[in-house]
Amino acid sequence: MKKYTYTEKKDTRSGFGDGLTELGKSNSNVVALCADLTGSLKMGDFAKNHPERFFQVGIAEANMMGIAAGMTIGGKIPFTGTFANFSTGRVYDQIRQSIAYSDKNVKICASHAGLTLGEDGATHQILEDIGLMKMLPGMTVINTCDYNQTKAATIALAEHEGPVYLRFGRPKVPVFMPEDQKFEIGKAIVLTEGTDVTIVATGHLVWEALQAAEQLEAKGISAEVINIHTIKPLDEEAILKSVAKTGCVVTAEEHNKYGGLGESVARCLAVNNPTPQEFVAVNDSFGESATPAQLMEKYGLNDAAIVKAAEKVITRK
Numbered sequence: 001m002k003k004y005t006y007t008e009k010k011d012t013r014s015g016f017g018d019g020l021t022e023l024g025k026s027n028s029n030v031v032a033l034c035a036d037l038t039g040s041l042k043m044g045d046f047a048k049n050h051p052e053r054f055f056q057v058g059i060a061e062a063n064m065m066g067i068a069a070g071m072t073i074g075g076k077i078p079f080t081g082t083f084a085n086f087s088t089g090r091v092y093d094q095i096r097q098s099i100a101y102s103d104k105n106v107k108i109c110a111s112h113a114g115l116t117l118g119e120d121g122a123t124h125q126i127l128e129d130i131g132l133m134k135m136l137p138g139m140t141v142i143n144t145c146d147y148n149q150t151k152a153a154t155i156a157l158a159e160h161e162g163p164v165y166l167r168f169g170r171p172k173v174p175v176f177m178p179e180d181q182k183f184e185i186g187k188a189i190v191l192t193e194g195t196d197v198t199i200v201a202t203g204h205l206v207w208e209a210l211q212a213a214e215q216l217e218a219k220g221i222s223a224e225v226i227n228i229h230t231i232k233p234l235d236e237e238a239i240l241k242s243v244a245k246t247g248c249v250v251t252a253e254e255h256n257k258y259g260g261l262g263e264s265v266a267r268c269l270a271v272n273n274p275t276p277q278e279f280v281a282v283n284d285s286f287g288e289s290a291t292p293a294q295l296m297e298k299y300g301l302n303d304a305a306i307v308k309a310a311e312k313v314i315t316r317k
Contacts, residue, residue, distance in 0.1 A: 001217050002192045004210050006174035010147035013111040013168055017042025019154025020079060020109075024050045027077065027158050033068055034081045035061045040170075041081035041111050061086045065094040069104045077158055078106050084113035084167060085126040092132060099163050100136040107157045108133075112170045113143075114254035115282070115299060116204060121289035127282050131259020133165040134232040140185060141232040143167040143253075143261075145206035147175045149229060152183035160185055167203065169254075171292045174207050177227075188235035190242070194224035197310045198242040198249040202228045202261045205252035205280065205301060212306035223310060231261050236268045243269065248276040248313040252306050254296075257281035276316035278309035 023030045024046045031053045032046050038056065047054040057064040061082055068078035080087065087110035088095070099106045110129065117125045134141045140162060144150040150168050157164050191206070192213055201209035206227045213223040224242050228235065243249050249269070251262035262279040269275045282299050296302050 001194070001213065001222070003214065004176045004191065006176045008175055009172040010175050011170060011172045012144055012147055012150040013040070013170060014042050015144070015147040015150030016109055016111065016154050016166070016168055017045065019151040021045040021049070022155055023158050024053070029075060029077045030079065030158055031055065031071060031076045032079045032081065033057055033064050035059060035064050035086060037082050040083070041109070043081050061091045062094045065091045065106070066098055068106045069098040069102060072104045072106060079109050079157075080106065081109050081111070083117070083124060084110035084129050085124055088129040088132050088165070089126055096136060100139050103138055104163060105161055107164050107166060109154070109166045111168055113167045114169060114204070115287045115295040115301065116169050116171045116254065116292035118170065118292045118295065119289050122286040125287040127256040127287065128259060129167065130231055130255050130261065134264065138162060139232065140164040140230070141167070142185065142230050143203040144229050145203055145227055146173055146177050148177045148179050148181060149183065152181050153229065156183040156185060169204060173204055176207065176210070186230045186233045186235055188238035189227040189229070190238065191225045191227050192223065194222035194246065196222045196246055197224070197314055198239070198246045199223050199225045199252060199306060199310065200228055200239060200249060200261065200265055201225065201252040202231060204254050208301070208303045209252050209306055211303035212310065215303065215307050216310055221310065221314065228261060231264060234264050234268060236272070239265060239268055240272055243273060243275045247317045250278045250280060250306060250309045250313055252280040254301055255281055257283060276313050278313040280305050280309050
């Protein structure tokens, strides 16, 4: 089994900020809009270096989406930045009507997603955003796992034509993906190969899945770990190939169990190859205020929960 290590922890939002900085230098059509959270979204370098292409719209997220949609008509590639809750729930109508329905080339970049927003609590945490975004026709949905992957994804979005929702987080997490990776939208990454159970993970749960795989190996269970960074379009081929070998699957995500990655995988399996599946996700509830680590523990979003789910699903084969 391939083992993964890390030498530092960095927040994925910094990966977005650094990717945006590179785009500012290489692509003059890239513009950035922010809803009064420049520091939190790590958009400061872009704003400093390209003030003529940075637009601070203030606490007016709906207006930001409308402005971004309009900018695409002139050939600009707008990247919007605010918290995931405000990037989706607060502005869903504007995204649906002005961006998705109109097929505008807007990149909706959302930080502080999921429970790991931490102490700000349920009003700022969002666990429904993947479901909201993936149901919009033509919307690509990406949820990255570490700093390097978030930076690579941000850069790749400028070459992709069409609306995209890019989801990332606040806390510092292990950096374990290659710095020089090529980010391919819609292409899953098999991190470890196994024969007994498939673990399909996204976002912050990818590292937890790798830790779970090591613990399972110590118990004599061979786990295959797949990094699903693109939830829509889903790499069904990679999932089906894996479960054909293992015969069962665990999905892991920092999202409500309804509407997220798990349901997309379940649909894929139901249509193509019905397979036992267990879900590691929030069990249909809102979050609360606590540290990110405390929340991940309480809501069962860690390596221990994945190990338990894997042991359970194997008995269902």
